[in-house]
Amino acid sequence: MKILKASFIFTILFNTAFAQINTDKAQSAVPIEMLFPQGKPKALILSFDDGRVADRKLVKLMNDYGLVGTFHLNSNKLGTKDYLTKEEIKTLFKGHEVSSHTANHPNLPSLSKIDVIYEVLEDRKELERLTQKPVRGMSYPFGNTNNLVIESITGLGIEYARTVGDTYNFILPADMLRWQPSIHLFGKTNYIPNDTANDRKELSSFYQLTRDFLQTKELALYYVWGHSWEYEGPGNKWAEVEKYFKLVANNPAIHYTTQIDLVDYINAFHELKFSVEKNIVYNPAAITVFFKKNGKEYNVPSGATIYLTNE
Numbered sequence: 001m002k003i004l005k006a007s008f009i010f011t012i013l014f015n016t017a018f019a020q021i022n023t024d025k026a027q028s029a030v031p032i033e034m035l036f037p038q039g040k041p042k043a044l045i046l047s048f049d050d051g052r053v054a055d056r057k058l059v060k061l062m063n064d065y066g067l068v069g070t071f072h073l074n075s076n077k078l079g080t081k082d083y084l085t086k087e088e089i090k091t092l093f094k095g096h097e098v099s100s101h102t103a104n105h106p107n108l109p110s111l112s113k114i115d116v117i118y119e120v121l122e123d124r125k126e127l128e129r130l131t132q133k134p135v136r137g138m139s140y141p142f143g144n145t146n147n148l149v150i151e152s153i154t155g156l157g158i159e160y161a162r163t164v165g166d167t168y169n170f171i172l173p174a175d176m177l178r179w180q181p182s183i184h185l186f187g188k189t190n191y192i193p194n195d196t197a198n199d200r201k202e203l204s205s206f207y208q209l210t211r212d213f214l215q216t217k218e219l220a221l222y223y224v225w226g227h228s229w230e231y232e233g234p235g236n237k238w239a240e241v242e243k244y245f246k247l248v249a250n251n252p253a254i255h256y257t258t259q260i261d262l263v264d265y266i267n268a269f270h271e272l273k274f275s276v277e278k279n280i281v282y283n284p285a286a287i288t289v290f291f292k293k294n295g296k297e298y299n300v301p302s303g304a305t306i307y308l309t310n311e
Contacts, residue, residue: 030278034219034269035290036255039297042170042213043255043262044248047162047181047225049101049139050074051084054228059092061242065249070259072101072139072162075126082229089130097258098131100124100138100158107142108149116152124157136260137161139225150177160263162225170213170220176263183209185226186240203240210247221262222248265289272300279308 036043044067048058051073062069071093078086089098102108102119103126111119124135136159140149143164153161160176166183173179187202213222231237248254257265268285275281283289283300290299293308300306 030294033292035292035297037265037290038255039290039299040253040255042220042253043257045070045223045257045259045262047259049227051078052082052229053084054232055084056092057238058228061245065245067245067249068096068256068258070097070099072099073127074101074103074105075123076103077105086130090132097260098127098135100127100135102141105141107144108140109144109146113148113152116149117156120153120156120158160259168209170222172221172266181223181225183224185224279310281306281308
């Protein structure tokens with residue numbers, strides 16, 4: 001009887017200890033989930049290429065609706081027919097991001113390595129002179145890139161580069177130098193001349209993806225890109241642009257961001273320093289970072305160390 005009693009007590013103690021070990025393992029396996037600034041679950045990037053004069057109207061509309069954009073410019077085309085002047089760049093894009101689109105808009109994969117380097121560095125240099133700010137990102141002309149292009153721009157101060165390979169989803173970039181957007185503004189409307197049926201289909205698909213973004217409960221980055229010159233000419237395209245801006249503006253769940261600001265934020269999240277048990281975290285970055293653990297939201301100010309619960 002005493003042997004059975006001792007065995008029973010040992011079993012209870014062993015199971016309790018084993019359960020505690022499993023609990024500790026479960027706690028250490030709980031993922032740290034990034035949130036966007038202010039703890040928001042969604043972010044919106046609006047990105048436009050070329051620097052045409054229609055950017056003036058586009059920027060005004062964005063400012064009216066409290067939206068921010070990233071504008072990729074070709075510095076050697078500024079001041080030529082249908083392009084913005086160099087003198088207006090700093091004022092026009094105040095509050096927005098100016099980014100590189102290369103100096104002359106060539107097809108980069110067709111160039112030698114030295115010419116790729118020239119196109120990017122010369123564009124950066126001139127845009128930085130005009131804006132008095134570092135230019136740290138770019139979009140590829142025609143959306144085209146390859147391994148040689150990426151090898152060439154590595155080390156040139158370019159921290160992200162956007163393609164035009166739409167993903168039709170809201171995931172974060174797997175590779176910031178091969179950054180794929182969610183969708184072209186209004187999808188592939190007007191890609192086929194005089195095909196109104198296709199235009200209606202593409203426009204409907206675009207708005208469905210936008211509604212999916214507005215309704216999702218998951219972490220979501222909606223990256224929409226285009227060109228302001230697309231909204232000129234026949235039709236009421238500017239009214240459609242304003243309709244879209246009105247739809248996505250002033251949403252408390254959305255973080256409206258330039259591309260480089262989001263790059264800085266994602267990097268800051270990945271630089272958080274966690275203890276082995278994930279109950280202590282230090283933020284060495286210059287910005288506050290927000291995340292979730294076990295469904296509970298936390299924010300870590302710049303330079304701060306905080307303690308997390310295991311609840």
